[in-house]
Amino acid sequence: MELADIQSGVLRPRPSLYAATYLLFRIDDRKAGRELVGRLAAVVASAAHPRSPAADTWVSVALTHSGLRALGLPQRSLDSFAWELRQGMAARAHALGDVGESNPERWERPLGTPDVHVVLTGVSPDTVRLEAALARARDVFARIQGVEVIWRQDCHALSTCKEPFGYRDGISHPAVEGSGIPGTNRHEPPLKAGEFVLGYPDETGSLPPMPWPDVLGRNGTYVAFRKLHQRVAAFRRYLAENASSPEDQERIAAKMMGRWRSGAPLALCPAHDDPKLGADPERNNDFVYGDDPIGYATPPGSHSRRANPRDASVAGVVRLHRMIRRGTAYGPELPEGVLEDDGVDRGLMFAFVGAHLGRQFEFVQSEWIQSGSSLGLGDLEDPVVGTNDGSGTFTIPTHPIPRRLKGLSRFVVMRGGEYAFMPGLRALEWIAGLPT
Secondary structure: HHHHHEEHHHOOOOOOEEEEEEEEEEEOOOOHHHHHHHHHOOOEEEEOOOOOOHHHHHHEEEEEEHHHHOOOOHHHHHHOHHHHHHHOHHHHHHHHHHEEEEEOOHHHOOOOOOOEEEEEEEEEHHHHHHHHHHHHHHHHHHHHHHEEEEEEEEEEEOOOOOOOOOOOOOOOOEEEOOOOOOOOOOOOOOOOOOHHHOOOOOOOOOOOOOOOHHHHHOOOOEEEEEEEOOOEEEHHHHHHHHHHOHHHHHHHHHHHHHOOOOEEOOOOOOOOHHHHHHHOOOOOOOOOOOOOEEEEOOOOOOHHHHHHHOOOOOOOOOHOOOOEEEEEOOOOOOOOOOOOOOOOOOEEEEEEEOOOOHHHHHHHHHHHHOEHHHHOOEOOOOOOOOOOOOEEEEEEEEOOOOOOEEOOOEEEEEEEEEEEEEOOOOHHHHHHHOOO
């Protein structure tokens, strides 16, 4: 892989302790937009030094299709991007399950509008280093007239080092062949580079379709950004109302997610939590599902098993639907034990990285999360992030009679999102140098 031309944010896992910021830009002047892209190319870190301490802090740049148009790319180039990118995430709402309360009409503006042109992301182990990296980027865009910052979302690791529902996050990361960055599951062979970066063969042995010209598409990738509001109080109430004891609450929470909240996988410790296992990065993702077809340990309908069935028997080839997932929490924590909503916005900013928006992000979202037919679950949705309306159900396989939970409601609401293209560093320079 040409690591020096690939943005570090494509392949580099998020640090376990982190601070992050998302900035959205609108380009009002084409020349100014190209100047911005050119200058940011000097700020963005490459993936060439994955083990460098500085690699834990990185700034990445992605462009929406309306942003590529605002930058004045040739029509042939604009027409060569993935169909999903050209449509935009808002236009794909029905297929993605972004309906009802998650409908684009209710999204936080300017998300989902043609005004979003550039997505700048900064991630670091702490706010000091993050601010230093953002300051370098700010020096770039603050002096350019014709480009406006129109939205900002700050994220931070919670004091528990978990996501707002209370689960350890950031555990699973696939190995990418040629990246030099190890995966977290030794049972999963490294995936072909073309599953995540354009210009390389993917798992089918073919080169993924690439934008024109070659310098624009090569070493780039697609990213799906999503802001997800989490109804923490409602989730806690559901557990309390359906459990017979505090211990049973934790068991239900583990069965719904596929992991104990410590991060320990049910596949390795189905009967009780093991916090030491959950905190061990060498072991907490080192498992498969093939020896648990019924789901006595990990229910087939649990969130983590749906999102990545691993070696379980499902319709389709799991490796063709793998993607890199990164989540960063935003908003204050809801104090422990509080069961009433305080009206404060909190949740996760998610980024899904892959070379195939359709058969990776959109397939998983529509076929495995919002529907269970490909998994042998009928029309049952994901118990944690599905669009359940209060009548949803979730089955915990037990012998001799399965346990069925009823009355699942929506615990996660989409606040907005964007599809974007994350170019290689040479592509950023090519865009900046387009003739006016």
